[in-house]
Amino acid sequence: MSDKQIPYKIYLEESELPKAWYNLRADMNNKPAPLLNPETHKPMTASDLSGIFCDELIAQELDDTTHYFDIPKEILDFYKMYRPAPLVRAYCLEEKLQTPAKIYYKFEGNNTSGSHKLNSAIAQAYYAKKQGLKGVTTETGAGQWGTALSMACSYLGLDCNVYMVKVSYEQKPFRREVMRTYGASVTPSPSMETEVGRKILAEYPGTTGSLGCAISEAVEKAGSNEGYRYVLGSVLNQVMLHQSVIGLETKAAMDKYGIKPDIIIGCAGGGSNLGGLISPFMGEKLRGEADYRFIAVEPASCPSLTRGKYAYDFCDTGKVCPLSKMYTLGSSYIPAPNHAGGLRYHGMNSTLSQLYADGYMEATTVTQTEVFKAATEFARVEGILPAPESSHAIKAAIDEALKCKETGEEKTILFGLTGTGYFDMVAYQKFNDGQMENYIPTDAEIQASLDKLPKID
Secondary structure, three states: HHHHHOOOOOOOOHHHHHHEEOOOHHHOOOOOOOOOOOOOEEEOOOOOOOOOHHHHHHHHHHHHOOOEEEEOOOHHHHHHOOOOOEEOOOOOOOHHOOOOOOOEEEEEOOOOOEEOHHHHHHHHHHHHOOOOEEEEEEEEOOHHHEEEEEHHHHHHHEEEEEEHHHHHHHHOOHHHHHHHHHEEEEEOOOOOHHHHHHHHHHHHHOOEEEOHHHHHHHHHHHOOOEEEEEEEOOOOOOHHHHHHHHHHHHHHHHHHHOOOOEEEEEEEEOHHHHHHHHHHHHHHHHOOOOEEEEEEEEOOOOOOHHHHHEEEEEEEOOOOOEEEEEOOOOOOOOOOOOOOOOHOOOOHHHHHHHHHHOOOOOOEOOOHHHHHHHHHHHHHHHOOOOOOHHHHHHHHEEEEEEHHHHHHOOOEEEEEEEOOOOOOHHHHHHHHHOOOOOOOOOOHHHHHOOEEEEEEO
């Protein structure tokens, strides 16, 4: 099909939307390692997890053999408020770069939360409501996840308690106020509200916080209040499962117009958006049906895949959560208070970690100023102000397109535009004023954190 016949934006019909989530683990011969009990170091069972997560979510987390999970009608109906999300041909960016590459992006920012996070938030809130719970607790980094969960909980009549990484709480007051508008309580983390928060503040006075800290507090809050459970916005396999709607929609739209991507790019923090985008494509690669090049893009300030260690580690700084085998910088690693936002988690999803270890995926890092330069260039030609997280993928996509310009290759590049940056104007202001600084941790800093990894036999 010629370029002229491919629309600027490709939307699926309502009847073409995915009716089931795809479980990538089912097609993996080399399965991700199981979660371990932090006390016994034995694989976590459903009963071990029942005090933390909702029952149905536990079943999804532990299942690595079922290929598809039907999406409940109530969730499908909610999805219809903002899905299908458009697959966009970046004609203007291609023209600006003068590249023979064809560039597409899947835009997930068409909802009030401003990101892809709502895909899993409504699912997790739904299962909490179905179980008869009063409410949920969670953490949030840049605020997209907290915003999405507050929306989902408001819709379903659940209480929502959010622990927001302190640096983001201070940098993004409007994101915080959106959560409060939807009825959520928002606490800067680490806080004096919880035992683990007080302990972290005593050990790291004046800390700007981390996702690992906020997770610890949210888990403690859920565990000490009857009728509450903890929900997580990334990292876990259940979240990647829900986010597979991104990739399923994308692949259906591309198949509809006979488009096959050569390179698929996603920003990488905990792994939810990256895993969601690549899942059906990676499934084809694992089954030997097609081949693709996958690139995970992470901030140079928090490089878990590129500079971390593949080992069992705590999912949280307070060391109260299960142990996950993942690429990690160590649960005690406190990233620089930069504007990488939701990409400041110390570890990577266990499924993506296994795929990376097995050579199915590449990873690269980019600095803050590089990211915002790419974001600005994209905004000026494509008309969308991208989130800092998404802009990591934009930077890598531009780099790949420029390589095509040098070689003359007509490759098709797909990347995930996970959200908008309209609540990130402090970061844009610092970039525009020339005040943004890059931070790259030293080997010694990372090693000091890795030295604290738990000893697993």
